[in-house]
Amino acid sequence: MDRMIHFKIKRQDGPNSPPYWEEFKMPYAPQHNCISALMYLREHPVNIKGQRVAPVVWESNCMEEVCGACTMLVNGVPRQACAALVDELEQPIRLEPLTKFPVIRDLLVDRQKMFDGLIQVKAWVPLDGSQDIHLHAPRISPVEQSLRYIFSRCMTCGCCMEVCPQYHDGSPFVGPAPLGQVALHNAHPTGGFFKADRLHAIMGPGGITDCGNAQNCVKVCPKDIPLTEAIGALGRQTTVQWLRDLLM
Amino acid sequence: MAKQSVIVVGGGLGGLWAALRLAEAGVSVDLFSLFPVKRSHSCCAQGGINAVLDIKGQHDSVEQHITDTIKGGDYLADQPPIKTMCEEAPGLIRTYDRMGVTFSRTPEGIMDQRLFGGVKNKRTCFAGATTGAQLLYSIDEQIRFHEAEGRVRKFEFWEFLSLVLDEQGVCRGLVALNLRSMKVEAFRADAVILATGGAGLIWGRSTMSTNCTGAAASRVYQQGAKFANGEFTQFHPTAMKGHDKLRLMSEACRGEGGRIWVPRKAGDTRAGRDIPEDERFYFLEEWYPTYGNTVPRDVASRAIVRATRHMGLGVRGQEIVYLDLTHKPREFLKNRLGGILEMYETFAGVDPYTNPMEVFPSMHYTMGGLWVSYEKDGHTGGMVRAHPRNHATSIPGLYACGECDFGYHGANRLGANSLLSASFSGRVAGDAVAAYIKSLKSATEKTPQGVFDAERRRQEEFNQAILARTGGENASTLHRQLGELMSEHVFVERDNAGLDKALAGIAELKERAKNIALDDQSGWANQLLPWARQVQDMLVLSEVMTKCARLRDECRGSHYKAEFELKQPAGKFAGDPEYEEYTAKWKANNEKWLKHSIATHTPAGPQVEYWPIEASVMAPEKPRDYR
Numbered sequence: 006m007d008r009m010i011h012f013k014i015k016r017q018d019g020p021n022s023p024p025y026w027e028e029f030k031m032p033y034a035p036q037h038n039c040i041s042a043l044m045y046l047r048e049h050p051v052n053i054k055g056q057r058v059a060p061v062v063w064e065s066n067c068m069e070e071v072c073g074a075c076t077m078l079v080n081g082v083p084r085q086a087c088a089a090l091v092d093e094l095e096q097p098i099r100l101e102p103l104t105k106f107p108v109i110r111d112l113l114v115d116r117q118k119m120f121d122g123l124i125q126v127k128a129w130v131p132l133d134g135s136q137d138i139h140l141h142a143p144r145i146s147p148v149e150q151s152l153r154y155i156f157s158r159c160m161t162c163g164c165c166m167e168v169c170p171q172y173h174d175g176s177p178f179v180g181p182a183p184l185g186q187v188a189l190h191n192a193h194p195t196g197g198f199f200k201a202d203r204l205h206a207i208m209g210p211g212g213i214t215d216c217g218n219a220q221n222c223v224k225v226c227p228k229d230i231p232l233t234e235a236i237g238a239l240g241r242q243t244t245v246q247w248l249r250d251l252l253m
Numbered sequence: 254m255a256k257q258s259v260i261v262v263g264g265g266l267g268g269l270w271a272a273l274r275l276a277e278a279g280v281s282v283d284l285f286s287l288f289p290v291k292r293s294h295s296c297c298a299q300g301g302i303n304a305v306l307d308i309k310g311q312h313d314s315v316e317q318h319i320t321d322t323i324k325g326g327d328y329l330a331d332q333p334p335i336k337t338m339c340e341e342a343p344g345l346i347r348t349y350d351r352m353g354v355t356f357s358r359t360p361e362g363i364m365d366q367r368l369f370g371g372v373k374n375k376r377t378c379f380a381g382a383t384t385g386a387q388l389l390y391s392i393d394e395q396i397r398f399h400e401a402e403g404r405v406r407k408f409e410f411w412e413f414l415s416l417v418l419d420e421q422g423v424c425r426g427l428v429a430l431n432l433r434s435m436k437v438e439a440f441r442a443d444a445v446i447l448a449t450g451g452a453g454l455i456w457g458r459s460t461m462s463t464n465c466t467g468a469a470a471s472r473v474y475q476q477g478a479k480f481a482n483g484e485f486t487q488f489h490p491t492a493m494k495g496h497d498k499l500r501l502m503s504e505a506c507r508g509e510g511g512r513i514w515v516p517r518k519a520g521d522t523r524a525g526r527d528i529p530e531d532e533r534f535y536f537l538e539e540w541y542p543t544y545g546n547t548v549p550r551d552v553a554s555r556a557i558v559r560a561t562r563h564m565g566l567g568v569r570g571q572e573i574v575y576l577d578l579t580h581k582p583r584e585f586l587k588n589r590l591g592g593i594l595e596m597y598e599t600f601a602g603v604d605p606y607t608n609p610m611e612v613f614p615s616m617h618y619t620m621g622g623l624w625v626s627y628e629k630d631g632h633t634g635g636m637v638r639a640h641p642r643n644h645a646t647s648i649p650g651l652y653a654c655g656e657c658d659f660g661y662h663g664a665n666r667l668g669a670n671s672l673l674s675a676s677f678s679g680r681v682a683g684d685a686v687a688a689y690i691k692s693l694k695s696a697t698e699k700t701p702q703g704v705f706d707a708e709r710r711r712q713e714e715f716n717q718a719i720l721a722r723t724g725g726e727n728a729s730t731l732h733r734q735l736g737e738l739m740s741e742h743v744f745v746e747r748d749n750a751g752l753d754k755a756l757a758g759i760a761e762l763k764e765r766a767k768n769i770a771l772d773d774q775s776g777w778a779n780q781l782l783p784w785a786r787q788v789q790d791m792l793v794l795s796e797v798m799t800k801c802a803r804l805r806d807e808c809r810g811s812h813y814k815a816e817f818e819l820k821q822p823a824g825k826f827a828g829d830p831e832y833e834e835y836t837a838k839w840k841a842n843n844e845k846w847l848k849h850s851i852a853t854h855t856p857a858g859p860q861v862e863y864w865p866i867e868a869s870v871m872a873p874e875k876p877r878d879y880r
């Protein structure tokens with residue numbers, strides 16, 4: 006028989022429907038990734054039993070591992086499915102939705118909570134308007150720039166949240182990704198003016214003390230963001246802030 | 254008057270800038286996007302953004318930026334907006350810097366600049382290898398602040414379907430599809446700004462993100478908005494082939510010494526690295542001895558097509574050539590091109606340090622787009638600030654900015670100029686709309702509900718008709734076939750016979766598209782329904798682009814028809830009689846063709862007319878000359 010690509014996909018018709026597994030086989034071609042394969046199956050949605058079924062639902066956009074949309078569990082590992090090459094995966098390839106976010110349908114999940122977290126920690130540099138004020142930001146050394154750059158590549162994909170034992174339905178913890186963004190903005194020369202606001206936002210329940218320091222997050226971040234180092238540093242800063250608040 | 258509100262469709266750089274300006278002006282903004290705005294295609298841009306800072310001792314000037322942009326576009330863009338964009342670019346960059354964009358720095362801690370294609374000076378600001386993402390994220394954060402303050406409401410996972418036009422034809426809001434509940438709803442607004450990006454998917458696959466279908470622009474075109482210069486799309490010579498996407502392999506690869514070649518023997522089955530030196534055909538080096546591999550984008554693209562399609566020398570007989578860096582030391586490559594090569598390795602699964610990369614030209618940027626106006630400042634020669642005519646489409650109350658409009662780039666876009674135009678045009682559109690809604694005589698809240706209900710029902714019926722159909726055409730198949738047609742006939746070189754074939758093919762696909770049936774009838778997060786509609790709308794837009802290409806019998810910028818090429822006399826320069834004769838011919842051709850092609854939708858297909866361009870800053874006296 007001709008070479009095939011074999012998928013086992015965890016499907017769910019809606020938020021309240023029970024999940025089920027469905028298998029698909031498609032003709033092999035080199036250089037397929039999991040999303041290009043799903044695109045093929047969208048055109049030829051026939052399962053392994055030969056039934057024509059509704060195509061799998063998923064989210065993707067850039068196909069270059071920069072937008073974060075296509076994050077899912079590929080053979081049990083949270084990653085960008087567009088960058089998961091079929092040739093490098095053990096078959097049957099298992100695709101599952103992320104488990105820390107509500108499933109909308111099939112592989113599509115609702116990651117709004119992550120974006121809400123960014124609001125909660127005030128992940129922005131406050132401006133007095135976007136008009137030109139004829140000044141740049143203050144000077145930033147190449148070293149500081151490269152440190153901030155590491156954090157600024159976060160694409161809110163959710164891999165780190167997926168593996169964080171402290172981040173789950175029953176916990177108010179904002180999770181590692183927004184904490185990384187606190188580190189980013191606190192390190193900006195003018196963003197740092199509002200360091201206290203951000204630290205306060207992560208001092209209460211759901212904040213930084215909820216991190217159990219399991220180190221899972223850093224291991225899966227596709228952008229190699231040193232989340233635990235940021236969390237460690239923020240922990241020290243919140244302690245200082247806590248003392249400062251006492252004295253005020 | 255009650256509090257006014259504006260809808261912005263699209264959250265790439267264009268849409269977010271527009272939303273930001275409106276929020277700052279105290280207008281409430283509803284921001285619509287197919288997905289979280291942070292995932293917009295703008296995040297794919299790697300190279301950088303142009304602004305004259307003149308920090309490298311080259312005496313770079315705003316005038317030079319204006320000249321480069323006008324000439325780069327082969328004079329086809331209206332010049333006052335270009336003038337203002339280049340003048341305001343440094344201020345825009347300063348604002349980005351204040352927002353916290355992680356721009357790469359000089360040892361002194363100021364923003365660094367580098368050289369980019371088509372210009373002589375270092376004018377491009379960059380943030381590592383992810384400039385687009387860094388710009389997008391920083392403005393996304395500013396919008397999140399306004400969201401927290403209640404000035405911006407986000408409608409993510411909503412798809413714009415159509416405008417709501419009142420009896421006078423004024424845009425009063427829109428109808429959108431909730432991509433989860435599949436509910437169609439109408440929304441009121443005092444104005445709508447469209448910032449929905451480029452249309453790469455019309456070529457099936459392109460370097461763009463897979464949501465860049467151009468469907469939204471097509472929808473407003475079908476409701477009466479004029480579409481300009483549709484025949485102008487930029488092709489990038491070196492993109493890596495993929496089933497899902499053609500991934501951009503930056504110009505930097507050739508800049509750093511990459512060599513383009515094909516096997517001399519047609520259909521050679523050996524792996525690239527096993528083919529001995531003397532059996533390799535370095536056609537760019539042979540055909541263009543002066544520039545070799547670093548010829549401009551369009552020249553490289555056409556040469557690649559010649560070597561493959563015309564000479565049959567493509568790698569393994571396919572439409573592929575080698576982009577070879579294997580002769581360079583690994584360390585050097587890692588330093589200079591690490592990010593790009595890593596991407597190649599990730600997606601091709603092949604090590605580009607030891608194997609020549611396989612590439613082919615790809616659709617890359619849409620210069621054409623929705624026609625938009627501007628108010629010229631008679632005094633400065635630029636645009637009047639915050640004027641309601643700036644970025645207004647031909648539908649009152651509808652504005653457009655970003656890649657979906659036609660401004661700034663004329664017949665060809667310079668590298669690193671579109672992150673600039675997307676940001677700048679968004680800012681201008683936001684200011685223009687703030688002024689427009691102030692001048693509105695009758696507020697949208699007075700528009701009868703019936704107008705909204707009628708448009709909503711029209712869209713619902715459209716959807717139901719598709720959902721009810723069984724056993725028809727597959728949208729993905731039609732899309733693939735459209736892509737094949739466009740990639741064959743509406744590509745880097747065009748001829749009228751081929752374009753006629755494309756038009757016939759599109760007409761046939763349009764017929765078949767009336768019969769699209771879905772494999773999914775679900776009323777929840779049904780992705781096939783919007784996809785089917787996008788494919789239909791892409792077909793409409795592809796017809797505009799192809800028809801305009803068919804009609805334009807000349808070569809200009811990215812649009813090339815060999816039959817009508819005016820050849821520059823080799824070795825001759827201004828003053829030589831041959832060159833003067835060529836210049837005279839060039840001017841005569843401009844008389845006829847230096848005009849915007851303006852398409853208007855009719856049931857029988859696009860009707861095309863030609864509008865003059867505004868060349869008040871720099872008259873087209875000299876042809877482009879990159880020698």
Ligand SMILES: Cc1cc2nc3c(=O)[nH]c(=O)nc-3n(C[C@H](O)[C@H](O)[C@H](O)COP(=O)(O)OP(=O)(O)OC[C@H]3O[C@@H](n4cnc5c(N)ncnc54)[C@H](O)[C@@H]3O)c2cc1C
Nearest residue numbers: 263264265266267287295300301413450655656669671672
């Ligand atoms: C690979 C690549 C590299 C590039 N590199 C550079 C570079 O280095 N420098 C440079 O200057 N330019 C570069 N460009 C070009 C530049 O990235 C784009 O022109 C620019 O980002 C377009 O921005 P935009 O805001 O117009 O649209 P986009 O960023 O594409 O945003 C479009 C928005 O519209 C929304 N949308 C679309 N349709 C609908 C609908 N129907 N309903 C609701 N919402 C909708 C989407 O959700 C999205 O938010 C590059 C382009 C590519 C393809």
Ligand code: SF4
Nearest residue numbers: 169216217219220222
């Ligand atoms: S280190 Fe903290 S944030 Fe990271 S996974 Fe562990 S508990 Fe979660």
Ligand code: SF4
Nearest residue numbers: 159160162163165226
């Ligand atoms: S920190 Fe890394 S893993 Fe977490 S959301 Fe950002 S990019 Fe994804």
Ligand code: FES
Nearest residue numbers: 066068072073087
């Ligand atoms: S589609 Fe953007 S990361 Fe995969």
